[in-house]
Amino acid sequence: QLQLQESGPGLVKPSETLSLTCTVSGGYISSTSYYWGWIRQTPGKGLEWIGSIYYTGSTYYNSSLKSRVAISVDTSRNQFSLKVISMTAADTAVYYCARHPTVTQAWGYMDVWGRGTTVTVSS
Amino acid sequence: DIQMTQSPPSLSASVGDRVTITCRASQGVGSSLAWYQQKPGKVPELLIYAASTLRSGVPSRFSGSGSGADFTLTIGSLQPEDVATYYCQKYGIVPFTFGPGTKVDIK
Numbered sequence: 305q306l307q308l309q310e311s312g313p314g315l316v317k318p319s320e321t322l323s324l325t326c327t328v329s330g331g332y333i334s335s336t337s338y339y340w341g342w343i344r345q346t347p348g349k350g351l352e353w354i355g356s357i358y359y360t361g362s363t364y365y366n367s368s369l370k371s372r373v374a375i376s377v378d379t380s381r382n383q384f385s386l387k388v389i390s391m392t393a394a395d396t397a398v399y400y401c402a403r404h405p406t407v408t409q410a411w412g413y414m415d416v417w418g419r420g421t422t423v424t425v426s427s
Numbered sequence: 428d429i430q431m432t433q434s435p436p437s438l439s440a441s442v443g444d445r446v447t448i449t450c451r452a453s454q455g456v457g458s459s460l461a462w463y464q465q466k467p468g469k470v471p472e473l474l475i476y477a478a479s480t481l482r483s484g485v486p487s488r489f490s491g492s493g494s495g496a497d498f499t500l501t502i503g504s505l506q507p508e509d510v511a512t513y514y515c516q517k518y519g520i521v522p523f524t525f526g527p528g529t530k531v532d533i534k
Contacts, residue, residue: 351471351514351525366522367428400470404518412518413461413476420470 306331308401308418316395316425322388326401326418327381334359334379339404339411342375342386344397345420352397356404356412357384391425398422429454431517433526439534446502448529450515455495459519462491462500465528466511474513475500507533 312324326340333340341356355365357375365373369388377384388395399421402414430453440446450460458478463471473482475491478498488503502509510533515526 350527351516353521353523353525364521368522408477410457410459410477410519412459412521412523413473413516414463414471415473415476415482417470417472 306403306416308403308416310399310401310418310421312399312421312423314422314424316391316423317427318392318425320391322386322391322395322423324386324399324401324421324423325383326385327383328403329382333377333382333384337406339364339406340377340384341402341404341414343400343402343414343417344395345400346397353412354386354388354399393425396423396425428522429456429517429520429524431515431524431526433513433515433529435529436527437530437532439532440505441534442505442507444505446505446509446531448500448513448515448531450493450498450500450526452496452498452517456517456519458494459517460491460493460498461516461518462489463514463516464509464511465514471514502531505531505533 307329309327339356342354355375357363372389374387401418403416432451434449460478462475465471479491490501512528512530514528
């Protein structure tokens, strides 16, 4: 059974860079049938899609965050990663990684989610 | 960007009631609409995709309908385990956006 697990720091200082990794187990990140994405959730803004990546490295980002976000993939480690620069208190959230099936022409829904990791931005 | 709205923001219903949640997109999204259930303290879980396709393993009391800009999630007979917040999400063209959620509890 496919599982996703986020890892990274729970506390980040303002202006610093957040780095999170999602490890995929029970399946291969290099499958042609899936994209892999990051989503965050805050009490104020709800669920927000951050961006997604294909195993080839092709990326899509939310324009609201695009200038501060980078997503990368490491197929040898079956992992994909998120970097967010210039973190502020507004970036405090639960960050999830998830899988997007591409079995239909329109992709973007998430059928498997990680457990989520809470990131707090504070000095 | 396409914005998603949901109504009502919250509802309280009795066990066995039929519950309907509405999701509206600011522009048409075809059938590229998914519904998620998030129980308190848990991770969102996919219920429905392509507006009306029930994910394998999801109870048949859940159903989705609609296309274009107006969509509906129906719980045919509300059960205690259905207490959760329900989100719609449009996909297909980035950015993928979620509705603000509808919180469902038991009266």
